Each structure stands twice: as C-alpha cells, then as structure tokens.
Amino acid sequence: MQLFYAPDLNEGDAFAILSREESHHAVKVLRMQAGDEMFVTNGRGLGVRGTLSDPSPSGCSVRIEDALEDTQKRGYRIHVAVAPTKVNDRMEWFLEKATEIGVDEITPLICARSERRVFNHARGSKVVLSAAKQSLKYSFPVLNEAEGFKTFLKGISAGKKFIAHCMPEGRRLSLKDGLCPGDDVCILIGPEGDFSPEEVRAAVDCGFVPVTLGTSRLRTETAALFAVAMACTVNM
Incomplete structure (x- = not known):
C-alpha cells in the first residue's frame, strides 16, 4: 500500500488533487x-481510497471511492521538545x-548549552512527511519552528510535563512511573551538555517534573526516542 499526501483534501470531496511532487512520484x-x-x-486524520482518474505528472486527480477508518x-x-543535535543527521533520524x-x-528547543542553534524546519518537515x-499515518505530527527554552516554558500548560536531565542533585522520578495511560504529555530533552541548573529550576517552577530515563547516559536523539517509545508503550 502506497499512501499519498493531499493537504487540501476535505471530508465529502469527490476528487483529491495531488501536488506536482506527489504526482511525479x-x-x-x-x-x-x-x-x-x-x-x-x-495528514489531518482523513484517509480515502480512490481511483486515479487523470495521471498527469503535474497534478494527478484521484476519484474518491471510500473514506477509511483511522486505525x-x-x-x-505526546509532545517532545528536544534540543537539535550538533550533527544534523542524528536529529533527522529522531x-x-x-x-x-x-x-x-515536536518542538526543537534552543537551550543554554545547545551546540546547534539553528534548525532547518523545511528539511525536517520533509523527513516527517516521508x-x-x-508508516501509513492519516494524522501527521506537528513539527514546530525552533523555540528558545524560556519562551517555550511560557506556552505549555495542559497535560503532564516532564524534564529529563542527568544532574544527580535532587529527586528524579523514573519516567515510566510518571506516565499514565490516556494522559497528554510533554517531555523535555536537553542538548549534549544537558540542561543547565537554571533551566531545570525554571522548568520545575513551571510545573515540570524532573525524570530519569535509566542508568545509562543516552545521546540526545536516543533519549528523545526512548521517551516517545515509553509514552506509547504505556498506552498500548
């Protein structure tokens, strides 16, 4: 099964028109x-089955036959805010x-110790789309523009909020013990040099719970993926 993307498709449409890039493919x-x-x-929850009616490489037209259930x-x-990695390939892998x-x-998070302070949103969006x-998703993840740490904290209010860090000071809950089925969650993952003590305190003041991801020291992209997988597993 090959899935194509038509962002302007709406429920009740008789036809879906593909972009030049999707049509060429x-x-x-x-x-x-x-x-x-x-x-x-x-990409917003609607999937359809149809028949290719006009195979134009500049804009295919698909006659819609059925709406499909979003299984x-x-x-x-699950919202993960993660510092972009120094090596961009690792961020794209995540x-x-x-x-x-x-x-x-996903929100790329610019922190005090971030080694990469610029994020190529257009390139990242292509990775997410592909x-x-x-993976045959009808609802695509939202990839936000990069945002500064302090600005990000001010905009997050709903759901359970966690900040994963490696500093030994203070009590840290195991992430798996903090997650509950059905909860909306936001998890912060820091850069290669970890969050600064000031950032951890600021996050705690905004209601974020300090957590640990285990005894191993993980790369940024590994930690972020581990957090996503853990949140999904709790809800299985």
Missing part, C-alpha cells in the same frame, strides 16, 4: 496509470523514527 516513479487504486490522506487514532497526545513510532508534536506516509 506516482506517474513517473511508480508508473501508475488511469484506473489504478490509490490511497490518499490530508491509529489515539485519545492522548524525526523519522519518532514519527514512525507515534509522536504528535516517515508519516511510510
């Missing part, structure tokens, strides 16, 4: 022809794998 790469079955999503729909949200496993929102289609 369907017609020139996959060699699809008029009458072939196609599956299309708008991956969930009653909770975006891909977290999307496949099941994350709802992974969402590959």
